[in-house]
Each structure stands twice: as structure tokens, then as C-alpha cells.
Amino acid sequence: MAGMDAENKGLLAEWSAQEVKQAPEIARMEQERRDKIATAESRLEGYKKEQAPIVAKKEADRAAAIKKAEEASAALVQAAVPKQEAWEPYVDLSTVWVPLDLTVVDAKGVQKIEKQPDGSLFVTGTPEGPNVDAIYTLRGSTNLKGITGIKIEALPDVRLPNNGPGLAPDGNFVLTEFMVSQTPAGQKAPGAPKRNADLKGAVKLLSPKATFEQKDFSAAASINGSRDVADRGWAVSPNTGRYLQAVFETDPATTGYEEGTQFTIVMQQGYQRQRYQLGRFKISVTTAQAPLRYGASQLVADAVRRAPDKRSKEQQAALKEGYLLTDLGYQKAQQQLVAARKPLPEDAKLKELDGMLADAKSPIQLDPKLLQLRRDAELSKEQMANQRLTAAQDLAWALINSPAFLFNH
Incomplete structure (x- = not known):
């Protein structure tokens, strides 16, 4: 105990001496830090004041x-x-498509997928940063049997970059692989598959076609069985910001069960691990005879077949949306709206001044030897306190177990 006391006193003395020695230098560095902070704050506030009318003008122009x-x-x-x-009289009713009521089983590589009032799915991408292979696993049920085809509708939306329909800055997407499996209604459907795993009960997709295909990025590439990040798939640049469709035929003899069908749909979108994912879309099925056309949804077809004054509000809305999707002038205007809503570009000078202030506020760098002495002194104090507590406990234990104590108690 005495040896530890002496060692502790020596350590405290050395620490105290070092604090005294370092005090002038610490005071100088702290003053220098305060001066740098004051200078950085002054420059930042001056620049903000100088830019205020310019920023206000830009914000006003943006609002206009x-x-x-x-x-x-x-x-x-x-x-x-x-x-x-x-x-309306020219709506193609040769192929009527029935939208699947989709639910999300899994959404890898994106923040979330949400169902919209019209039954479509809207995707929120991950924050900027490292991208991963995006895989949507969806489920949709139908009572149709003898199904002859499946259609993807890529939908424009002002919430997406360049009006969509993808999450890339220009609104593009790359559907690397599109896979569909089927399970009879009432039976357990498969969950999200492991990467590159085949689906049980896979539906063979045939004769792919699309309203537009980017050069070297065809709908056929989305069903070629390759799921590597370098593999291409259906993409639509430069025709982004508008309504696009892809159709895949199926064998009616083997697609759709008598008792009803659960489809599990996997959409893999990992091209070059970039932000090439679909942002809003629908998936529909049909029993129309091949060759399949892009046709119309069941809701639009029913509305067209009905007299205008007999149409429900839902049918009226579907017809309005159906037409606007085909109106390139309107979709171009929506792209311009997306561009107008973009935030003002980041001010590089303001970012630089913010960084200078953050650097100025960094704590001063103390002498490593002084820091070590502070840590050693604190540890020594704890050890001394523990030693005294242990000694007191030992003394109490000895007293309690002494013959005199036991005899008197």
C-alpha cells in the first residue's frame, strides 16, 4: 500500500509539472483556435450576406x-x-389486360416500394451512396386461367427524376432479369429467392417485345437467364419521361390454375450496380389470343365500351389517365415541371467556407506525453481508491471472523 502511494505521488507530481510546462503553449493554441473560428465565422457570414439577394433572385426565378x-x-x-x-374510338381492344393486385414480398436495394391508389407500385430509391443489386420480389393473385401473356407498364411520374419511369438521373432503368413463377391458390408461395437462384414453378416467358427499346438493351435481354451485374436488360433511353410497355407471351396450357393462381414475380435490376431501377410500374396478365398487342386495361376497355354518360367516376378517371399517358406534349410538360422543381445547385464557395469553419472548430492537438500522463494519473487514482476499499473490506472481514467478535456476538 505504501509503495503504491509513493508511486501515485510521483506520477501526480510529474503530471502537475507537465501541465505547468505546457500551459503557455496550450493557451497560445486555444487563442489561435478562437481567432480562426472568429475569422471563419466572419467570412461565412459576410459571404451569406453578400449572396442573400442573389439567392433570393434565384429562388424567385425558380418559383416562377x-x-x-x-x-x-x-x-x-x-x-x-x-x-x-x-x-377513345381508336383504343385497341384486341388485347385486354387485367392488372395484378400486387403485394411486396421483398425490396432489396431500394428504400421502399409503396402501392398507389391506381394499383401501381412506386419505388423510393436509397440515399446517394454505394449502390447494390436491386431485386423486387412481388406477389399477385388471379382467377384467370389459360393466361397467354404478362405485361409490364413503366409509368411516368413527376416525383421521379426527369418524370421517370426509372430512378436514374435521366429517368432510365435497366430490367436485368424478369422472372415469374406460379403456385396454385391456397398453397404456400415461395418467398424472396436467394441471389441467382431459380424460381420453383417458373413460367416460361416467350416472344418479348416493347414499345421502345434502347439500342442493345432489349426486352429479350431481360429473360436471357443471365443475372450478372454486367448483363444488360430492357432499357429505354433516350425515350424516358413517358409511358412504356413490355409484353411477354406465355403458354396458356400451362399458365394459370383452375383453382386460381399466385404469381411470384422477381425483377432484378443490378446493371453495373448503378441507380437503374424502375420507379413506378404495373404488371398485368391477359387471356387474349396471340399475337398479343399492347391493348388496353380491363378498366379502360370497359369504359370505352360504355356510353359516356353511363361511365363511373373510376372509369372516367381511367380514361383521362390513359389518354394523358399517350399525350407526348403533356409528358414533355411534366418533364419540364420536374426540371423546374429541382433545388438550386449547391454553392461551392458556401460549402468551402462551411468546411473552413468546421476545421477551425476542431479541438487543439495536445502534446501526446501530456495526454498519456493525464490518462495514467486518472488510472492511478482509480487504483488507489480500489486498493483502499479492498483494505477496508479485508479489515472488516478479519474483525467479523475474530474469536473475540464471534464470542461477543
């Missing part, structure tokens, strides 16, 4: 551009009424 784009889109919606009436 947004308003102009919104008014242009609204005007096109109004102008579309007579155009829609002229379009």
Missing part, C-alpha cells in the same frame, strides 16, 4: 418557373378533353 410549368401542364390537361374524345 415552377408556377409556369404547373400552369402549362394544367392547360394541357384542359386541352386534352376533346383530344381524349377523339382518341
